[in-house]
Amino acid sequence: xxxxxxxxxxxxxxxxxxxxxxxxxxxxxxxxxxxxxxxxxxxxxxxxxxxxxxxxxxxxxxxxxxxxxxxxxxxxxxxxxxxxxxxxxxxxxxxxxxxxxxxxxxxxxxxxxxxxxxxxxxxxxxxxxxxxxxxxxxxxxxxxxxxxxxxxxxxxxxxxxxxxxxxxxxxxxxxxxxxxxxxxxxxxxxxxxxxxxxxxxxxxxxxxxxxxxxxxxxxxxxxxxxxxxxxxxxxxxxxxxxxxxxxxxxxxxxxxxxxxxxxxxxxxxxxxxxxxxxxxxxxxxxxxxxxxxxxxxxxxxxxxxxxxx
Amino acid sequence: xxxxxxxxxxxxxxxxxxxxxxxxxxxxxxxxxxxxxxxxxxxxxxxxxxxxxxxxxxxxxxxxxxxxxxxxxxxxxxxxxxxxxxxxxxxxxxxxxxxxxxxxxxxxxxxxxxxxxxxxxxxxxxxxxxxxxxxxxxxxxxxxxxxxxxxxxxxxxxxxxxxxxxxxxxxxxxxxxxxxxxxxxxxxxxxxxxxxxxxxxxxxxxxxxxxxxxxxxxxxxxxxxxxxxxxxxxxxxxxxxxxxxxxxxxxxxxxxxxxxxxxxxxxxxxxxxxxxxxxxxxxxxxxxxxxxxxxxxxxxxxxxxxxxxxxxxxxxxxxxxxxxxxxxxxxxxxxxxxxxxxxx
Numbered sequence: 001x002x003x004x005x006x007x008x009x010x011x012x013x014x015x016x017x018x019x020x021x022x023x024x025x026x027x028x029x030x031x032x033x034x035x036x037x038x039x040x041x042x043x044x045x046x047x048x049x050x051x052x053x054x055x056x057x058x059x060x061x062x063x064x065x066x067x068x069x070x071x072x073x074x075x076x077x078x079x080x081x082x083x084x085x086x087x088x089x090x091x092x093x094x095x096x097x098x099x100x101x102x103x104x105x106x107x108x109x110x111x112x113x114x115x116x117x118x119x120x121x122x123x124x125x126x127x128x129x130x131x132x133x134x135x136x137x138x139x140x141x142x143x144x145x146x147x148x149x150x151x152x153x154x155x156x157x158x159x160x161x162x163x164x165x166x167x168x169x170x171x172x173x174x175x176x177x178x179x180x181x182x183x184x185x186x187x188x189x190x191x192x193x194x195x196x197x198x199x200x201x202x203x204x205x206x207x208x209x210x211x212x213x214x215x216x217x218x219x220x221x222x223x224x225x226x227x228x229x230x231x232x233x234x235x236x237x238x239x240x241x242x243x244x245x246x247x248x249x250x251x252x253x254x255x256x257x258x259x260x261x262x263x264x265x266x267x268x269x270x271x272x273x274x275x276x277x278x279x280x281x282x283x284x285x286x287x288x289x290x291x292x293x294x295x296x297x298x299x300x301x302x303x304x305x306x307x308x309x
Numbered sequence: 310x311x312x313x314x315x316x317x318x319x320x321x322x323x324x325x326x327x328x329x330x331x332x333x334x335x336x337x338x339x340x341x342x343x344x345x346x347x348x349x350x351x352x353x354x355x356x357x358x359x360x361x362x363x364x365x366x367x368x369x370x371x372x373x374x375x376x377x378x379x380x381x382x383x384x385x386x387x388x389x390x391x392x393x394x395x396x397x398x399x400x401x402x403x404x405x406x407x408x409x410x411x412x413x414x415x416x417x418x419x420x421x422x423x424x425x426x427x428x429x430x431x432x433x434x435x436x437x438x439x440x441x442x443x444x445x446x447x448x449x450x451x452x453x454x455x456x457x458x459x460x461x462x463x464x465x466x467x468x469x470x471x472x473x474x475x476x477x478x479x480x481x482x483x484x485x486x487x488x489x490x491x492x493x494x495x496x497x498x499x500x501x502x503x504x505x506x507x508x509x510x511x512x513x514x515x516x517x518x519x520x521x522x523x524x525x526x527x528x529x530x531x532x533x534x535x536x537x538x539x540x541x542x543x544x545x546x547x548x549x550x551x552x553x554x555x556x557x558x559x560x561x562x563x564x565x566x567x568x569x570x571x572x573x574x575x576x577x578x579x580x581x582x583x584x585x586x587x588x589x590x591x592x593x594x595x596x597x598x599x600x601x602x603x604x605x606x607x608x609x610x611x612x613x614x615x616x617x618x619x620x621x622x623x624x625x626x627x628x629x630x631x632x633x634x635x636x637x638x639x640x641x642x643x644x645x646x647x648x649x650x651x652x653x
Contacts, residue, residue: 039455039459078643082643082646082647086646086647086650087650088643088646088647088650089646089650091394091396091455092394092593092597092642092646093642093643093646095396095590095593095642096593096594096638096639096642096643096646097639099590099594099635099636099638099639099642100635100636100639100640102587102632102635103338103632103633103634103635103636103637103638103639104341104636106630106632106633106635107341107342107345107347107629107630107632107633107636108345110629110630111345111346111347222630222632226463227459227460227462227463230456230459230460231460233456234456234460237456272471272475274467274468274470274471274474275467275471277467277470278463278464278467278468281460281461281463281464282464284456284460285442285446285457285460285461288446288450288452288456288457289446289449289450289452
């Protein structure tokens with residue numbers, strides 16, 4: 001392979017593996033702007049992955065996407081019910097939602113696919129070339145020969161920005177995340193806004209899980225999201241709770257993951273492959289350390305809406 | 310970020326709440342199994358047989374996973390009582406197992422009186438070492454330990470995978486596992502041939518020590534004060550909140566590492582991948598079910614040990630995947646959070 005071909009392959013793989021992270025992280029951005037830190041998005045992604053696999057196994061990617069969104073919504077609804085309305089600790093509740101998703105998806109997968117789950121081969125969403133843009137050298141094959149879910153991710157970057165900064169809902173959501181007591185005094189239904197933000201986050205995390213199955217792996221295995229939801233949370237911090245920053249941060253993590261393919265293609269060079277496996281998580285730690293101080297989390301994040309922040 | 314996970318006051322008596330939450334989790338699991346088309350009755354029967362149905366089930370199955378669950382539950386509770394959340398016990402457990410294996414392979418000529426403490430100490434040190442980075446990130450950069458400890462779980466998983474295919478792989482190099490550790494480094498069984506081992510007693514002893522510290526010692530008072538309200542602790546008591554958080558997190562990591570060490574020294578006798586079936590997360594349910602109190606955690610650890618043991622029987626006899634127990638854990642956590650949350 002020529003150097004160019006390797007580079008383009010690496011770039012395209014970066015965008016492909018960044019897609020689930022981008023979708024989940026944009027959703028988590030909305031959720032956190034409303035004050036809900038959702039560690040359950042790992043579970044929402046897992047549920048989305050299973051939903052997509054179930055739909056695709058019946059021969060319909062569209063049904064798969066609908067099931068994925070539904071699974072993500074259920075996971076987020078559970079978290080919102082317990083932590084927004086029940087006022088329980090968000091972090092532990094989110095961990096519980098993820099645990100529940102691991103259990104439920106394991107059971108449903110066993111029931112649906114039997115023990116042959118690992119050998120399951122699903123029809124994947126094939127890359128679609130965007131006319132004209134796809135013909136641009138280098139940029140075309142990297143950005144514009146991807147699956148439809150990647151393009152959905154591109155669209156959601158400005159859409160999320162518009163929602164957060166140019167709509168009344170976005171303003172009220174951000175107020176609910178920054179200063180819930182003041183927002184309530186100003187007449188905002190804080191808990192409903194927080195619930196809506198969390199649900200949007202859950203739906204996008206579900207889609208993220210779906211893109212993992214439909215546009216990347218093509219099968220479902222137990223715990224297959226492997227912490228991508230948690231990485232999405234780190235991406236939100238690194239992206240400073242802003243859709244544009246989040247998109248760039250998601251690309252960085254996509255690159256860190258795609259590095260595995262690049263190194264495999266060019267021989268190991270003595271690097272243990274486990275180090276490459278661990279790289280995105282290590283990068284997330286560095287990102288957290290370097291982002292703090294420059295960025296500020298919503299003041300009411302992970303706090304009860306009755307608490308003075 | 311300091312959070313008060315649960316308040317110590319509850320509307321219902323502790324034991325009723327604890328058993329009620331556990332039974333509710335079990336009931337919801339069985340309901341879900343029925344809906345999903347599994348044979349729930351057969352599942353329940355297998356669960357009981359595997360957990361309490363015989364002397365063997367109790368002494369060779371239930372109490373074996375109860376030992377690491379007790380240590381990890383204490384690890385979580387210790388930090389949570391002081392307002393810090395260690396979600397990385399799965400990783401510290403794995404590092405403790407690596408440390409214990411490494412030492413356990415090297416102490417062949419030693420007396421068990423030296424070899425066993427050395428192996429357990431290796432687990433403590435490795436577990437504490439694994440949480441140093443989250444502690445530094447919190448102390449120096451204000452990064453919440455929640456996400457940093459969580460992320461390191463995946464790094465630890467990769468580290469075990471590297472260890473058992475690299476430096477610690479068995480001499481014959483056929484499988485991704487280590488050679489068995491020295492006989493002198495293995496924890497003796499309490500009632501041979503039953504599998505329950507000395508590690509369970511070690512865990513009980515640590516629970517007792519923690520109980521005394523938390524209830525009677527000045528240190529425990531400071532930890533609880535910081536956990537109850539970091540701001541009040543700083544303003545009125547001039548308590549060093551960040552130093553307390555660092556201390557309890559290091560101790561928490563050490564206890565979780567010890568959990569990994571007793572698993573290697575008392576059960577597996579070698580390092581494998583996936584040594585823990587999610588103990589690091591089950592332990593959060595254990596700690597909350599025990600109301601973050603050492604005595605409660607002992608009861609909760611035995612209940613979840615039984616669930617773990619029963620899940621194995623359920624998978625073997627009724628074809629129900631063992632991951633199903635995560636549903637019970639999740640329900641228990643959510644119920645306990647709701648039942649014991651702060652009011653006002």
